[in-house]
Amino acid sequence: MTKELQNTKKLTEDTKEEHEKSKTITDILEEIKQEMCDEYCKYPTLVDDREDLFADDSPCMKCPLTRL
Helix, strand or coil: CCHHHHHHHHHHHHHHHHHHHCCCHHHHHHHHHHHHHHHHCCHHHHCCCHHHHHCCCCHHHHCHHHHC
16 A cells, blocks of 8 residues: 555544544434434334335324424
């Protein structure tokens, strides 16, 4: 691996690490929302097919978390 490629790889890794460290409020809220949906949501029991959860008139579209 050339020195230029090594430098590029290191810069890329450093940038990824910095991005992971500096989460925005939106990123944090999205993680919390996803965790709540995955762990505590009651709506999947109200529909027959998982694809129905994401339809326009589905229970998930009425969920207050979608407004975050």
